[in-house]
Amino acid sequence: MLDFVQQLVSGVALGCVYGLIALGFVLVYKATEVVNFAQGDLMMLGGFFAFTFIGMMGLNYWIGFAGAVAAMALFGMLAERVVVRPILGYPQFSIIMATIGLGYFLRSIAGMIWGTDDLKIETPFSQGVLRIGSLVLAYDKLSVIAATMILCTLLWLFFNKTTLGTAMRASSENMLAAYYMGIPVKRVVSIVWAISAAVATCAGVLLAPITFIHSNVGLVLGLKAFPAAVLGGFGSIPGAVVGGVLIGVIESMAGFYLAEGWKDAAPYIVLLAVLLLKPEGLFGLHVRKKV
């Protein structure tokens, strides 16, 4: 039983990371109907930025964290301006390919700048565990869970309660109509990319004590975040986190109870099952097809 709870908690922590990356997918998808295949790589880059600020320049953890988030938000806007904006309105597949190309580029540039070693950031949570009875919970994992909950709530409130959030939802449904209603669609898209890059950075920094940072971490985790986003319904903010947690728990349970090899395949088997049985996901809207 204890094993089960232990696995459950580490699964939830892992799942929250997937959830954070999936949140980035969902934000960009919600606002522009673009799926950003470079999301995981934005996370990786955010981690490297934080490493530069904290590990190399010796800044305070929180200042370095904030600096990395701000820098990556700017970088997200830049990426949107250079790669995505010229092809908005073209078939989705073009945009997918462009973001895949962006991901390639970021991975190899990061490898050139920061090398290929695993890097580690010293955080206030790296040490220490919380003991509840005989259950041992590491602070770094708890910090991921807490941060995910906070970010998810903030983003949900932002999208549903603020004017800017409503404008984003409007421009995703119909860019042209949103533009006629006076919504500055270009700026909206740009802000969405900034937010999703910032969320990715949070994921990257929180993840740093758990999996370390290296140039391929984004690819590996980004691919795991797809099942999370699909399971939650591509386009629902709470769904992304719930999907992420479910995938994380399934993966860690499969790793513990099933034979070797199931751990890596389980998320994708779940993904295919979801796509077959309920393609709109757990929280997605079911939309009828119109001619």
Next chain:
Amino acid sequence: MRFLFKTDYEDDIKLFPHSGYLVSYGILLALLLIAPYVLSSYLMSQLVFVCIYATVGVALLILTGFTGQASLGHAAFLAIGAYTAAYLQKYNVPFPVYFLAAGLLTGCIGAMVGFPALRLQGIYLVIATISFALIVEEVLARWESVTNGNEGMRVKTLSLLGVAVPRDSPTFYFLCLAVLVLTIVGTLNLLRSPTGRAFVAIRDSETAARSMGVNVALYKVKSFAISAAITGFAGVLFAHKLSFISPEMFTLQLSIEFIIVILIGGSFSLHGAVLGAIFIVMIDPFLTYLKDDMPGIIAGIAAAFGAGAQEAADVQSRVAAFASLNGLKGAIYGIIIVLFVLFEPLGLYGRWLKIKLFFQLFPLYKRATFKRQKIYVKSERNR
């Protein structure tokens, strides 16, 4: 400029619209046939890879270019073909049998992937094919009794009708070339048949195709099966060319490379698959060249512009350091993909068509002829 005057339907679907095609393709084929006796063995080896990649490119074009079903999982089909060949070879099955068996098996698996894919569109289909490929990769690594796991499998030399065909012999090249040419001719025939027109109708509008009486489900599954089967054939050749296969050769990276093949070549015509394959396969020799010769050349240029010997040597070492950076290939890949998507969405073949039209219509060519239409209104969710 030649004006084609079509008087009946047969004219419209001819394989060679006019005699010029016969001449130019005849010359191309002749050049390809004498290539092994002219080119160096390294270039021949690259040419074999071009043939294999182009075959996969054609397969992917049928599915992605003409049926509109994006797939990022073709490395898995290639792997299944390659492993079928390696496995059957252990039991001394002759080449023609396991060649066909590999195609048949991959075709069946392609159809099996096609059924679930019927409900999926756009981004969901991309994600589903990625997960299929990742699952296949995992199975290859774990099903040790058949695939030998991560240690990989050795592929014996191909023997055709009792004659050994080493992987770097001209005969092997001719075999690959024959498979490519047959695939292209077969695909051309397919595309001018009712099946091919149904594919294109599905790509352009599924709803319209259905209302015209096209059985969308059937044709999508057919498209998946045909595409997978051709990739399986290519997989057999791939296995023989590499002579050793292991799961980490068939990663997502390879699937992306195949997509890049048709993206760079142009995803609306079979020419694109071949041009894209040449481009992708030649990146490696180009990078080697960059590594070996570029520093010297740049130093020479610097010297010509009046730099001293010391400065020239300095430049040379700096360029050499840059060219031997680890991730250079990935960065170049990324930049190429982004540039093609942004500036040359019709690919290399599209560029060729533009140049051709420019000279045909000179001085009346206008850029807008090839302009893509932007659609801001349609939300893919409500489509």
